[in-house]
Amino acid sequence: MKNVKKCIYLILTGxxxxxxxxxxxxxxxxxxxxxxxxxxxxxxxxxxxxxxDTSSPVDIDLTRMNANMTYAEVFNMLIEPEFYEGKTxxxxxxxxxxxQLEGAPPYSCIVxxxxxxxxxxxxxxxxxxxxxxxxxxxEIITVVGTYTCTELDGFSTxxxxxxxxxx
Numbered sequence: 001m002k003n004v005k006k007c008i009y010l011i012l013t014g015x016x017x018x019x020x021x022x023x024x025x026x027x028x029x030x031x032x033x034x035x036x037x038x039x040x041x042x043x044x045x046x047x048x049x050x051x052x053d054t055s056s057p058v059d060i061d062l063t064r065m066n067a068n069m070t071y072a073e074v075f076n077m078l079i080e081p082e083f084y085e086g087k088t089x090x091x092x093x094x095x096x097x098x099x100q101l102e103g104a105p106p107y108s109c110i111v112x113x114x115x116x117x118x119x120x121x122x123x124x125x126x127x128x129x130x131x132x133x134x135x136x137x138x139e140i141i142t143v144v145g146t147y148t149c150t151e152l153d154g155f156s157t158x159x160x161x162x163x164x165x166x167x
Contacts, residue, residue, distance in 0.1 A: 059087035
């Protein structure tokens with residue numbers, strides 16, 4: 001029961017941070033930057049589905065990180081978006097199709113920490129010229145897109161835009 005309460009607390013904290021992510025910092029955050037996190041990247045891909053097309057140039061390749069580093073980097077993207085704005089990101093996770101709300105991304109790529117207790121993820125928009133058949137919900141996908149933070153009605157949304165799906 002204690003772990004369930006902790007997980008709920010972490011999910012609610014992550015949601016709160018997502019809503020506040022694009023606003024100016026009001027508190028001091030730990031000195032973790034994308035540059036220091038990238039130094040810890042493992043060279044072996046994760047055990048899930050391999051990306052067939054890794055030729056697309058990316059600034060941050062989350063598919064080459066283990067579960068803990070991927071989760072940590074996505075969480076860092078939520079709390080320090082200024083480091084990631086405009087960068088090309090590749091992420092592998094399960095496809096989630098959330099309830100369609102105005103201004104919200106139509107799809108999300110969800111990753112889990114190593115204990116599989118806590119999800120984190122990025123919403124994404126497919127490129128306008130993307131003519132594909134979407135996989136089923138909860139299938140493993142690899143998405144490449146440009147990281148952006150937008151504001152709509154006072155709420156910040158972090159997402160990947162102009163995305164392509166790699167198989």
